[in-house]
Amino acid sequence: MKAFLLRMYDIYEFLLRFYKEAFLPPYEYKEIINQFFDVGIRSLSIISLTGFITGMVFTKQSRSSLAEFGATSWLPSLMAIAIIRALAPLVTALIVAGKVGSHIGAELGSMKVTEQIEAMEVSSTNPFKFLIVSRVLATTCMVPILAAYMGLVAMLGAYVNVHFNEETSFTTFFQAAFVRITFIDIAVLVLKSAVYGFTIGFTGCFNGYYADHGTVGVGRAANTSVVISMFLIFVEEMLIVQLVHSYLH
Amino acid sequence: MSIDRGNAVISLRDVHKSFGEMAVLKGVDLDVFKGENVVVLGRSGSGKSVLIKIIVGLLLPDRGTVRVLGCAVGSLDTRELQQLRSKIGFSFQSSALYDGMNVRANLEFPLVRNKRNLTRKEIDEAVAQVLDDVGLSQTINQMPSELSGGQKKRIGIARTLILHPDIMLYDEPTAGLDPVTSEEINDLINEVQQRYNSSAVIITHDLTCARFTGDRVVMLSEGKFIRQGSFDEVFNTDDTRVQDFYNYNFITKA
Numbered sequence: 001m002k003a004f005l006l007r008m009y010d011i012y013e014f015l016l017r018f019y020k021e022a023f024l025p026p027y028e029y030k031e032i033i034n035q036f037f038d039v040g041i042r043s044l045s046i047i048s049l050t051g052f053i054t055g056m057v058f059t060k061q062s063r064s065s066l067a068e069f070g071a072t073s074w075l076p077s078l079m080a081i082a083i084i085r086a087l088a089p090l091v092t093a094l095i096v097a098g099k100v101g102s103h104i105g106a107e108l109g110s111m112k113v114t115e116q117i118e119a120m121e122v123s124s125t126n127p128f129k130f131l132i133v134s135r136v137l138a139t140t141c142m143v144p145i146l147a148a149y150m151g152l153v154a155m156l157g158a159y160v161n162v163h164f165n166e167e168t169s170f171t172t173f174f175q176a177a178f179v180r181i182t183f184i185d186i187a188v189l190v191l192k193s194a195v196y197g198f199t200i201g202f203t204g205c206f207n208g209y210y211a212d213h214g215t216v217g218v219g220r221a222a223n224t225s226v227v228i229s230m231f232l233i234f235v236e237e238m239l240i241v242q243l244v245h246s247y248l249h
Numbered sequence: 250m251s252i253d254r255g256n257a258v259i260s261l262r263d264v265h266k267s268f269g270e271m272a273v274l275k276g277v278d279l280d281v282f283k284g285e286n287v288v289v290l291g292r293s294g295s296g297k298s299v300l301i302k303i304i305v306g307l308l309l310p311d312r313g314t315v316r317v318l319g320c321a322v323g324s325l326d327t328r329e330l331q332q333l334r335s336k337i338g339f340s341f342q343s344s345a346l347y348d349g350m351n352v353r354a355n356l357e358f359p360l361v362r363n364k365r366n367l368t369r370k371e372i373d374e375a376v377a378q379v380l381d382d383v384g385l386s387q388t389i390n391q392m393p394s395e396l397s398g399g400q401k402k403r404i405g406i407a408r409t410l411i412l413h414p415d416i417m418l419y420d421e422p423t424a425g426l427d428p429v430t431s432e433e434i435n436d437l438i439n440e441v442q443q444r445y446n447s448s449a450v451i452i453t454h455d456l457t458c459a460r461f462t463g464d465r466v467v468m469l470s471e472g473k474f475i476r477q478g479s480f481d482e483v484f485n486t487d488d489t490r491v492q493d494f495y496n497y498n499f500i501t502k503a
Contacts, residue, residue, distance in 0.1 A: 064488035110348065122305055123359035123408075124331040 014206050017134060021129045030128050035138035043146055046095055050152035054091055055157025058082060059223050063165065078178035079158040088151035089143075090237055093196035096143055097229040100178050102205040104135055105225030108208025109218035117209075132209065136201035144190045144196030151189065184248050192240045196233050203229045230236060253283035254363060256450045257316075258416055259304055264313035266299055273299050276313070281416075286442055286449045288463030290456075290483075292494065295469050297452040298342070301418045304450065306330050313348025318415060321372060335363045338447075342421040344401040346393040352404055353389050356380070360411050379407040382444065383437060399430035406437060410445065416447035417449040423458045426488055435461045456495065468494070 008171045059079055066072050108131060111117050120127040168176075204225040211221040257283035268272040269459050273296035289296045302308040303315055314482045316320040320333050324469045346355050356376045360367065367375075383403040393401060402422060409417065422438060423431035433459055442449060451462055457465045459466050460480045467477040476483045484495050 107349070114343050114348075115341045115345040116347055118302075118307055119339070119341055119347075120358075121307060122334050122337065123362055125330075125358075125362045126327070193405045247403040 007145065008208065013205060014200070014209070015066035017128060018132060018202070021126070022133045022137065026129075028134050030215065032128055034138055035134045035141055039096070039135075039138045039142040040146065043066055043096055043142075044149075045145050045236060046099060047092060047150050050091060050155040051088070052160075054150075055079065055083065055154035055159075057157075058154075059091075059158040059161040063161075066158065073176070075162055075166075076158070076168070076173050077180040080155065080177035080181050083154045083158070084151050084189055086237075086241075088154060089147045089189050089193045089196065090096055092142060092147040092150045092231045092234070093178045096139065096146065096197070097200045097233060098226055101200045101225045102138060102202030102222045102227045104139075104201065104209045105211075107216055108132075108135075108200050108205060108223035109193055109211030109221035112209060112211045114218055125224065128135040132205045135205055138196060139196050139197040139201030139204075141148050143200065144167075144193035146187075147189055147193040184244075188240070188248070189245050193220055193235055194234070195240065199232045199236065200229045203232065252285045252418060256283040257281065258318055259450065259466040260285050260314075261300075261304070262314045264300075264310045264315060266296070266302060266303060266308065266310050272472055274310070276366065277469075277474060279467065279474070281448050282449055283448055284439070284446065286451060286462055286464045287417045288451045288453060288459040289469055290454060290459055290466060290494070292481060295488045296472055297469055298420055300469070301339070301420055301450055301452055302406075303337055305334060305418060308433060315493045319458075333411055335359075336415045338407055338412070338414035340406050340417065340419045340422060342395075342424055344405035346396075346401055346404060346408070348393055351390055351392050352380075352396075353420070354383075355393070355404060356408050356411055362503075363412055366402070375411055376493070379411045382410060382440075395432075399426055399433065402426065402430075402434055406441065410441065413445060414499075415447055417445075417447050419451040421451075421453055421455075422451060423453065423455045428457075431455065431458065432461075434458075449454040452492075453486035470494075 059075060062075060062078060063072060064073055067077070108117075111131070117127045117131070120130065127186050155174070155177060158177075159170065161167075162173055164169075207221040207225045207228070211217040212222075250413060257280040259279065260401055261277055261279040264274055264277040265272070274481060277300065279287070289297050289300060303310050304317060306325070309323055317333060318336060320329070322333070324329070325333060327345065347358065348356065352378055356379060357372055360372060376387065376389070385403050386398060386405070386430075388396060388400060391403075396404065397470070406422075419438060426434065432489050438449065438451065439462060441447060449462075451458065454460055463480060465477060466480050466483045468476045468483055468491060469475075469493060475488065476486060476491055484491060486492070
């Protein structure tokens with residue numbers, strides 16, 4: 001219990017320091033841009049592939065149920081709602097947690113146990129600003145962009161499936177799809193993806209920055225980063241959906 | 250190079266440091282003078298690394314004062330501490346090269362962080378100069394993972410030299426190296442002292458390193474300095490703690 005409370009206090013302190021370092025100059029523009037590029041580009045191929053498959057598979061799975069009611073014409077709008085409101089942000093966040101979150105945990109953990117963070121500190125560099133703030137900002141800003149991109153690719157996957165079954169044209173499909181999508185849906189996608197992105201970056205950085213016990217600690221930091229991020233993403237999804245349904249829909 | 254005994258660049262007074270219940274330093278006093286190489290000898294876990302981390306402000310003492318280049322390290326704000334650190338070179342035991350950067354980027358890092366108005370040409374010249382000083386010009390585009398242990402140590406030292414520090418701190422510079430490479434590192438430490446007119450604190454348990462690099466040797470045991478002087482003066486004693494340390498090193502080397 002004492003260890004748990006101490007850990008919670010460490011997280012609280014880390015969070016406070018993050019906000020302080022993020023808003024106070026000087027800003028590490030170059031490193032932030034590097035991390036934006038790194039997080040975005042590193043995940044692009046897997047996001048594209050997963051998005052396309054998700055769109056195709058969910059369309060295929062949904063068709064049989066709708067066909068029973070002769071309602072396959074609802075497929076485009078149904079898929080748009082499912083993808084934009086739930087699948088795109090959630091699947092993107094889970095992929096980024098696995099790919100980028102583990103990388104951040106392992107990278108910072110390795111830097112910690114090999115004294116690279118201390119070396120940065122004695123080189124007159126604030127390692128918290130340089131390593132932590134840049135990574136958390138990058139995941140917070142890039143996950144919404146990746147989620148929006150995945151939404152489009154998944155819709156493309158859904159279109160391919162619908163096109164080969166119903167011979168629906170590209171224009172007809174997307175007109176039907178987006179008729180049910182509102183500005184609020186897009187805004188919620190962006191906002192909750194930003195929350196997921198922050199969670200991934202923060203969890204990876206916290207676990208990496210406090211890694212110890214040599215190489216075992218590095219592995220543990222990477223593993224813990226992924227597991228905790230994924231768990232928190234599901235908790236946040238539940239809370240955000242409750243909030244959105246209570247106040248907006 | 251002559252030692253200026255009237256000018257202490259590092260001054261420690263009654264420094265105490267504990268981690269939980271374990272007292273690591275129990276009232277350490279030390280002066281390092283301009284142009285002097287001081288070797289701190291001691292067994293593993295005796296608090297040698299803690300001592301130099303206190304000097305550079307990575308750790309704060311529980312009690313006592315630390316003055317470096319005239320500044321009280323404990324009372325400096327972040328900016329002042331960064332300015333002070335730009336005058337101190339710290340060579341880590343593990344070399345601590347940034348894995349994600351090649352040798353050139355590793356060397357440029359402290360330079361561009363501390364001197365933001367340099368042109369590309371000036372940076373390239375500075376990198377080429379320090380690489381030449383440590384005799385590793387050919388490694389400029391290699392990654393740290395492609396370097397040997399000795400090369401990593403040299404690049405780690407080069408990274409600190411690029412800012413022309415007044416003080417060098419070496420944490421176990423010869424640990425894990427074969428005798429020939431260790432000798433090369435010892436020579437390099439002496440060359441750095443001559444070429445850059447710097448002072449140094451060298452933390453080691455390697456007696457060969459202590460003999461060849463130290464103008465003065467201090468022996469740390471149980472959180473206190475128990476002997477200091479020239480290498481021969483330190484080991485010319487009946488103190489069993491010193492004799493055991495000497496004999497253990499001798500037997501290990503043999």
